[in-house]
Amino acid sequence: MNIYVDSEINQLERLIIHSPDSGLGKVVPSKAQDWLFEDIVHLKTMRQNEYDYYVRILLYFLDPDKIKNVRQAKVGYENRKFFNPEKEEYFMSDKVLEFERLLADILKESRLRRQLIAAVSAIEECSYQEMLDFEKMDLKELTKVLITGINAKEEMFFPPVPNLIFTRDIGIVINDHILLNRPAKMARSRESLLAKYVFFNHPYFEDLKGKIIEVEENEEHFLLPEEEQNSRLDTLEGGDVMMVAPNHLLIGISERTSLEAARQAMRKLFDKKVLTKVSLVKIPAKRDYMHIDTIFTQIKKNVWVLLSSLGRAAEKQKKDRIWEELGQKEKAEKLVIKQFYIENDKEKAKSFENLEDLLDDISKNDLHSDQETVFVYSGNGEFPYGAREQWTDSCNLLVIKEGVAIGYDRNDKTSEAFEAAGFQIKHATDLVCEFEDGLTDPDEVENTIILLPSAELSRARGGSHCMSLPILRKPV
Numbered sequence: 001m002n003i004y005v006d007s008e009i010n011q012l013e014r015l016i017i018h019s020p021d022s023g024l025g026k027v028v029p030s031k032a033q034d035w036l037f038e039d040i041v042h043l044k045t046m047r048q049n050e051y052d053y054y055v056r057i058l059l060y061f062l063d064p065d066k067i068k069n070v071r072q073a074k075v076g077y078e079n080r081k082f083f084n085p086e087k088e089e090y091f092m093s094d095k096v097l098e099f100e101r102l103l104a105d106i107l108k109e110s111r112l113r114r115q116l117i118a119a120v121s122a123i124e125e126c127s128y129q130e131m132l133d134f135e136k137m138d139l140k141e142l143t144k145v146l147i148t149g150i151n152a153k154e155e156m157f158f159p160p161v162p163n164l165i166f167t168r169d170i171g172i173v174i175n176d177h178i179l180l181n182r183p184a185k186m187a188r189s190r191e192s193l194l195a196k197y198v199f200f201n202h203p204y205f206e207d208l209k210g211k212i213i214e215v216e217e218n219e220e221h222f223l224l225p226e227e228e229q230n231s232r233l234d235t236l237e238g239g240d241v242m243m244v245a246p247n248h249l250l251i252g253i254s255e256r257t258s259l260e261a262a263r264q265a266m267r268k269l270f271d272k273k274v275l276t277k278v279s280l281v282k283i284p285a286k287r288d289y290m291h292i293d294t295i296f297t298q299i300k301k302n303v304w305v306l307l308s309s310l311g312r313a314a315e316k317q318k319k320d321r322i323w324e325e326l327g328q329k330e331k332a333e334k335l336v337i338k339q340f341y342i343e344n345d346k347e348k349a350k351s352f353e354n355l356e357d358l359l360d361d362i363s364k365n366d367l368h369s370d371q372e373t374v375f376v377y378s379g380n381g382e383f384p385y386g387a388r389e390q391w392t393d394s395c396n397l398l399v400i401k402e403g404v405a406i407g408y409d410r411n412d413k414t415s416e417a418f419e420a421a422g423f424q425i426k427h428a429t430d431l432v433c434e435f436e437d438g439l440t441d442p443d444e445v446e447n448t449i450i451l452l453p454s455a456e457l458s459r460a461r462g463g464s465h466c467m468s469l470p471i472l473r474k475p476v
């Protein structure tokens with residue numbers, strides 16, 4: 001299978017998703033935060049009224065033959081087998097790939113089944129007997145257990161991995177390579193283990209042989225005293241990695257991605273000659289921001305959506321420094337940007353003052369945009385909407401083709417800002433009706449922000465960018 005991504009905006013042709021599984025409906029309030037959810041979610045609403053629309057939109061654009069006869073009025077919740085990867089009736093597209101089905105495919109091989117059962121049993125500290133019981137399970141039940149932790153009799157062996165819907169974070173395709181994550185949070189470790197097995201073993205990823213890059217723990221870590229060993233040093237999550245232009249990768253240094261891991265990834269990519277330019281963007285390490293893709297994403301060659309308080313606005317606030325020196329509490333949050341690039345076989349470095357300068361440089365110099373670079377700000381840059389809407393993923397959009405992106409419907413001020421920048425705003429539910437009635441053709445949709453219903457999805461703190469792992473885009 002062809003794997004290639006060299007931009008964030010060129011036509012999306014193939015991606016990996018994971019539909020909300022039953023494990024998400026088992027999150028209890030006392031564990032919601034540990035499992036990285038802001039709240040418990042109503043699974044039925046999240047699936048039928050929200051996520052299934054995401055899938056519908058993806059299919060209309062990437063694999064229209066699969067969806068053309070599935071009209072929304074006919075698909076009730078009890079009858080949503082078409083969207084449920086556990087069912088025979090699941091749509092099974094090779095453009096919109098479901099992680100759970102990829103996992104089920106590799107579990108057919110007994111050697112891999114045994115290895116994966118042993119590996120998961122080890123990290124989840126299962127008893128030996130449980131491990132033997134897993135080996136006796138049929139394929140369907142075993143797949144369900146590995147993802148949700150729960151068997152057919154509803155017995156729970158280990159916690160679910162509710163964040164697997166955010167497939168972006170398990171790995172990033174960089175040209176024809178893939179960089180796998182090393183998650184910062186325990187709640188996400190089983191996801192990354194399952195992902196490793198899938199990418200190393202699924203026949204679809206045959207072409208990735210020798211092109212899978214993993215982040216390894218620095219050997220010095222093993223020598224640290226126990227108290228200091230508790231936090232992992234070398235961690236990297238896909239939401240912090242953005243392939244913005246051929247040869248140019250952004251890596252965020254954040255709550256989740258460490259400087260050590262970012263540096264290690266950059267070294268490996270330079271040594272393998274996969275890239276010639278890497279920009280490291282250090283953002284404040286806090287839950288609000290999590291990954292760089294919660295702060296900005298690209299919509300067109302010359303259009304970006306971002307959080308203004310971390311952009312040039314923060315620069316202006318630095319003028320308050322005189323008061324800060326006199327004791328006033330520091331207001332501006334700092335963002336540090338360093339760019340490393342290879343020129344005439346030598347590695348060079350330079351700095352950018354603020355996020356807009358970096359993004360403008362990418363638009364003009366890497367992507368050769370001849371238009372003015374446009375910045376759409378979260379919440380239209382107005383207090384307090386910028387922060388409110390960033391929290392519910394106003395800056396985390398997935399581009400299906402240049403200028404056409406999927407976002408959430410709850411970020412009203414950001415949508416107004418998109419409208420003011422010349423975009424059409426369309427609710428996914430309306431657009432699906434138009435597609436069904438033949439009033440609009442996906443090929444003709446341009447400059448449009450498609451809004452997904454998001455009341456439940458946003459409680460998990462990730463948007464459509466996080467819910468996608470693009471593996472094929474039209475090359476730049």
Ligand SMILES: NC(=O)NCCC[C@H](N)C(=O)O
Nearest residue numbers: 036166239291460461462466
């Ligand atoms: N790329 C992203 O920003 N992913 C969002 C991940 C949300 C998930 N609840 C987490 O905290 O890991």
